[in-house]
Amino acid sequence: MALEALSTSELFSYILNDANLQPPELLNDDNNNISHPPPPPLPPHRQPDPVTGRKKRRRRPRVCKNKEEAQTQRMTHIAVERNRRKQMTDHLSVLRSLMPETYAQRGDQASIVGGAIDFVKELEHILQSLEAKKFDAGQNSNGESSTAGGGEPFSQFFMYPQFSQQGNHKHTSQSKAAIADIKVTLIETHANIKVLSHQIIRQLSKLVLAFNAVSLSVLHLNLTTTMDSVALYSISAKVEEGCQLNSADSIAAAVNHMLRIIEEEDNDDIGGILVIQS
Numbered sequence: 001m002a003l004e005a006l007s008t009s010e011l012f013s014y015i016l017n018d019a020n021l022q023p024p025e026l027l028n029d030d031n032n033n034i035s036h037p038p039p040p041p042l043p044p045h046r047q048p049d050p051v052t053g054r055k056k057r058r059r060r061p062r063v064c065k066n067k068e069e070a071q072t073q074r075m076t077h078i079a080v081e082r083n084r085r086k087q088m089t090d091h092l093s094v095l096r097s098l099m100p101e102t103y104a105q106r107g108d109q110a111s112i113v114g115g116a117i118d119f120v121k122e123l124e125h126i127l128q129s130l131e132a133k134k135f136d137a138g139q140n141s142n143g144e145s146s147t148a149g150g151g152e153p154f155s156q157f158f159m160y161p162q163f164s165q166q167g168n169h170k171h172t173s174q175s176k177a178a179i180a181d182i183k184v185t186l187i188e189t190h191a192n193i194k195v196l197s198h199q200i201i202r203q204l205s206k207l208v209l210a211f212n213a214v215s216l217s218v219l220h221l222n223l224t225t226t227m228d229s230v231a232l233y234s235i236s237a238k239v240e241e242g243c244q245l246n247s248a249d250s251i252a253a254a255v256n257h258m259l260r261i262i263e264e265e266d267n268d269d270i271g272g273i274l275v276i277q278s
Contacts, residue, residue: 128224162252199231215243
């Protein structure tokens with residue numbers, strides 16, 4: 001029988017008989033429409049995720065390590081951790097021995113580190129006070145400053161400032177429109193701010209209020225002044241949540257803006273007093 005002479009149903013039956021296949025069961029609905037049976041269900045690892053709708057991937061079996069390798073890796077990790085803890089204990093002991101007992105009355109790590117921070121801040125304040133006395137002594141004896149840095153006091157604290165009143169400072173990033181020498185270092189959420197400016201009445205209180213207004217919490221503050229009314233502020237501040245100042249340069253720019261506003265307000269007050277007296 002030629003294939004061209006077979007009808008569609010006959011050709012289908014011929015192919016099934018030739019391949020020894022059984023025809024699939026067909027389903028009839030109410031309207032006598034023939035439809036194929038539903039496909040078999042997928043295995044559990046191929047079924048789609050009910051949440052994402054994506055097919056689950058088959059997890060690769062874990063490679064079982066040799067017991068000797070696992071034991072060696074565990075012992076190495078324990079040795080490294082023991083060595084790290086020993087070094088930390090030794091360093092804390094040395095750090096505690098370098099401080100007066102009043103700064104670290106307890107031997108736990110938090111107390112030792114906190115006492116070291118307070119001790120370093122106290123040493124910094126003493127150094128700044130000695131620098132101010134040295135500057136004043138040079139002014140009284142020779143009429144000129146005997147400190148390094150071109151006759152400017154506290155110059156060693158402003159090696160790389162963001163703002164400087166000296167236009168020829170080669171390390172500053174901003175010299176134009178600088179109201180004071182400002183240096184800011186930022187580590188995570190803790191900022192160390194140093195400001196050198198001419199002292200103004202209520203300058204410190206206004207500066208602290210301005211810090212709180214921009215979500216900068218003052219943790220520690222040192223103030224050192226000279227006979228020429230030059231004030232050095234050393235401020236430790238924490239950047240709180242919601243603060244828009246997220247870099248050292250942005251904090252320095254904000255401090256410069258605060259000091260400019262404080263100076264303008266002071267000039268307005270002086271001008272008002274002169275008008276009243278006249």
